[in-house]
Amino acid sequence: MAGSIPIPSDEGPRSPPGESQRPNPLLSPLRELELVEEYKRGDAEAVAILLRAYQRRMYSICYRMLRNEEDSRDLTQDSMIRVMEGLAGFDSRARLSTWIVRVTMNCCISHIRKRKLRTHASIDQPIDTAGFQDPNAEQIVASGRSILEGGEPGPADRVEMEETRAAVIRALDRLDPSMRAVIILRDMQELDYQQVAEVLEVPVGTVKSRLFRARAALRDLIEAENQ
Amino acid sequence: MSRLTGIEGDGSHMREVLNEIDLLEFIEDELSPAQAAAVREQLSLHPQVLARLEQMKQDRAILAAEPEPMLAADLVAELEPLLAKPMLLGASPLKQVRPGVYRARHRRSFARRWRPLAMAAGLIMTMGVAILWGINELGIFSTAGDGDRIAADDARARDEGSVGNEVDRLARGMDSDSGIVHHWLPGSGGDSAMMDDSLTSRDVEIVDDPAVRVTLRSGAEAIESPVALVVRGAVAEAVIERLATVIDEEALAARGQRSAESAGALVRNVTYAEVQAAWREMVASSGLPQQEQLIASMNGGSGSHAFTPQQRATVQRVARQSTIALGEHLAGDAALAATAEQQLRFGELGAAHSVTLRADEVVALLESLSAEFGEVIELERLDSDAAKDESSGDDALASWRRWREAIGVLQTIEAAAIDANVLLVLPVAFQED
Numbered sequence: 001m002a003g004s005i006p007i008p009s010d011e012g013p014r015s016p017p018g019e020s021q022r023p024n025p026l027l028s029p030l031r032e033l034e035l036v037e038e039y040k041r042g043d044a045e046a047v048a049i050l051l052r053a054y055q056r057r058m059y060s061i062c063y064r065m066l067r068n069e070e071d072s073r074d075l076t077q078d079s080m081i082r083v084m085e086g087l088a089g090f091d092s093r094a095r096l097s098t099w100i101v102r103v104t105m106n107c108c109i110s111h112i113r114k115r116k117l118r119t120h121a122s123i124d125q126p127i128d129t130a131g132f133q134d135p136n137a138e139q140i141v142a143s144g145r146s147i148l149e150g151g152e153p154g155p156a157d158r159v160e161m162e163e164t165r166a167a168v169i170r171a172l173d174r175l176d177p178s179m180r181a182v183i184i185l186r187d188m189q190e191l192d193y194q195q196v197a198e199v200l201e202v203p204v205g206t207v208k209s210r211l212f213r214a215r216a217a218l219r220d221l222i223e224a225e226n227q
Numbered sequence: 228m229s230r231l232t233g234i235e236g237d238g239s240h241m242r243e244v245l246n247e248i249d250l251l252e253f254i255e256d257e258l259s260p261a262q263a264a265a266v267r268e269q270l271s272l273h274p275q276v277l278a279r280l281e282q283m284k285q286d287r288a289i290l291a292a293e294p295e296p297m298l299a300a301d302l303v304a305e306l307e308p309l310l311a312k313p314m315l316l317g318a319s320p321l322k323q324v325r326p327g328v329y330r331a332r333h334r335r336s337f338a339r340r341w342r343p344l345a346m347a348a349g350l351i352m353t354m355g356v357a358i359l360w361g362i363n364e365l366g367i368f369s370t371a372g373d374g375d376r377i378a379a380d381d382a383r384a385r386d387e388g389s390v391g392n393e394v395d396r397l398a399r400g401m402d403s404d405s406g407i408v409h410h411w412l413p414g415s416g417g418d419s420a421m422m423d424d425s426l427t428s429r430d431v432e433i434v435d436d437p438a439v440r441v442t443l444r445s446g447a448e449a450i451e452s453p454v455a456l457v458v459r460g461a462v463a464e465a466v467i468e469r470l471a472t473v474i475d476e477e478a479l480a481a482r483g484q485r486s487a488e489s490a491g492a493l494v495r496n497v498t499y500a501e502v503q504a505a506w507r508e509m510v511a512s513s514g515l516p517q518q519e520q521l522i523a524s525m526n527g528g529s530g531s532h533a534f535t536p537q538q539r540a541t542v543q544r545v546a547r548q549s550t551i552a553l554g555e556h557l558a559g560d561a562a563l564a565a566t567a568e569q570q571l572r573f574g575e576l577g578a579a580h581s582v583t584l585r586a587d588e589v590v591a592l593l594e595s596l597s598a599e600f601g602e603v604i605e606l607e608r609l610d611s612d613a614a615k616d617e618s619s620g621d622d623a624l625a626s627w628r629r630w631r632e633a634i635g636v637l638q639t640i641e642a643a644a645i646d647a648n649v650l651l652v653l654p655v656a657f658q659e660d
Contacts, residue, residue, distance in 0.1 A: 048307075051306070052301070055301070055302050059296065059302065060295050060296055060298075063296040064296070069296075072296075073298075073300070073302060076302050077302050077305065077306060080306060164289065169293070187290040188290055188293060190291070208251050209248070211251060216283070219279060219282060
């Protein structure tokens, strides 16, 4: 089966340099719907193409919600299976991308809630600090530079940028999952308000209100850490 | 014109009050330059709010620039057995066999095998740290400065049960890392008699300066007002009744407001005499020996006790159970009321009641109280005698200055509390003419 699934070669968006994963394809909405129909008719390869197109995005959501590589991989696969299970009933009224993001986000929030329950019983879970010791230091510094729109930063500036960035990420990880979700969808997945509303299944006004409160809560956490 | 901000493209016709969505549009750069400039101008009266919004913009930029996480494997390939047999996704029990679930289970069993070893290693580490700490306490490695030494001495003294001869005042400690001020009731009965475990700071610096402004967070989102509502004359009962009405659920319902929209609480602050009486009663019912000494320790006695470990545990249990009860709950949600520590401190400063309100409702309430009761309602700093001296005097101008100063403080709080869920705990003092 492995050799029978085609692996398209076009590069997905915002791929970090040196990434060793297989490139993800970009599919047009029409092609996506064709693949859904093919899968409903029993073509397993169709869903493989769909999932490959979305696997990095799904993993990205999971990783940002959980900040743990292994759990994120597991949860991405669980989400994929839920997508496969749900595709048969997918009625094309929602955009496929939005629907897949919704399935993935629901899996993440559900997982976090279960993990919270488990944490009360077990305290031996390792803390994944990968997010704070990012191997892509150069890329982060470059990002920080673009944010600050300054000239070439010196070593002290780099350290400060990295500390600021780490503080924001730490605060995001401590944020309530529903607030974290809305920020991740808006800022890191770059969805517009309407798409965020579809993913979270709430009105656009609620999204805006929740987003503002999430930003305020994030700032509170950052400031609390700095005090 | 922006639908949400009410601001024309050239920045004119700006609404007086910006709401959450206006501010969100500002943060997300969805306003035209003129609109953004108009918002900036409006917020120039509240520079701290503007600074906070600019920081929220920066947070957003940082998150947007965060690189995608690397995915080193093709996760779809690992699902190929399921892809080859999509019928497994149906009602078959094999549906339960999921790679993620399997790996998680495997990790858990691995953790179970190694847990005893990890616990043993942890125990050894803890003992090592404890021994080093003990050596340090004996002064062999002492390098702390004066402030640290005082803090350490104080912490040790508390542990030894020799602090707490001043029962008439609360001890206050500021966590040097977080800046949070902790409060506890000093007592020398046993380890931490009458001391709330949750408030026992690990490493605290005693702050004796009464001018230190307390910004203790009570509960999740309540902030404490640095000024008190002072009511002069014989209108105490009427004001209390009015405050109770403001936060009473039925009254809210009559005004068409749900309690969740105007959450609050009103309490009569607990007093030291009540705490002492409660302590005496608990000691009496504890069955402990040396009861007189224990009671005396609460009242400032020497309190040197030689308890067995079992007796010590009992003392600690009694202390935990003797968490100071709230004062008389008069209205609203008791869970939102000022904490016992706040109540005691307010009482010490002369405020007999505490009211908790939504921060963005406080100014309107005070203005309505002032309109109803006239000049007998004032706001004053409770924690700064110096501030009082600066604006002392009985003439109308001094009174007006005090009021404006206090209103300014509250408006700052209100502006900072842009989240409508933020609550304010306000002490209320009644002063007879």
